Amino acid sequence: MSEGAPLLDLADDMRRLRRECPWTRQQTHRSLARYLQEEAAEALEAIDAGDDAHLGEELGDLLLQVYFHAVVAEESGSFTLDDVARGIAEKMRRRNPHVFGPDAEVGGASELTAAEVDARWQQIKQAERPRRSAYDGIAPGLPALLLALKVLEREPDAPLPTESRDLGDRLLLLVAEARAAGVDPEQALRDAVRRQVPDGR
Incomplete structure (x- = not known):
């Protein structure tokens, strides 16, 4: 199986469930919200327990929620799973110029401290989305x-x-x-x- 194939298979399975499963078909972003919260809590529990096998399973459940919401949105034309992946990939590249920027060099990122990297991230984030208040x-x-x-x-x-x-x-x-x-x-x-x-x- 080629790398990435399970991700494509999961997308196909999710679309089929939306077509053929009565329960899955009636779900909305709002009805799914509780499951997103529950799965995130269960992933945290696995982290606290130091149980990597359980964590892998819970991350799968969390990933399912991402796919579920994306397929629901895809049907209404709001956004697609590709849009979600493309958006986060672009954000990571923008906010990590020490790794992905034009001046990045092999080993160059190691010259920065973690605090400096975080400060740059926050500066870029603020430039992208100016806050109206400190709590925005x-x-x-x-x-x-x-x-x-x-x-x-x-x-x-x-x-x-x-x-x-x-x-x-x-x-x-x-x-x-x-x-x-x-x-x-x-x-x-x-x-x-x-x-x-x-x-x-």
Whole structure:
């Protein structure tokens, strides 16, 4: 089987399901939204468990959701699976000029630090999509710790509460502390909860 053939087969299978399966045919972007969220959560669980085989399976389920949404959109003429792949490939090339740019050289990207690469990415992103405010583009449905981290990344000099008795304020201070230490607070809390869950549950 040639490389990439399974991806083409999956697209064909998804289109056939839309034609021939009553349940698949009646789905919409909105009805599928919960499954996208569930599959992403299950992939995170596999990462937390360090189970690569399970992760591979869950990434397949997540990929199915991408294909499903793309085929639904394809039917209405909104966009196609090729549009999705082409769009993300072009974005990756634009936002990684140290690798794909005209001046990129073999080994040249290694001269940059990860922080410098991230800063360039953010600059290019800002030029492509200027923000109306520091919070523009942050999904309000993010988990609370991740939402707080994103806001603090956008407004690193924003005043923070001090010596507050409010639990929310104290949690925000902990997120700021985690950010300063280079720790992902969402992942740190997930790891802490996992340590509290008895084996086998």
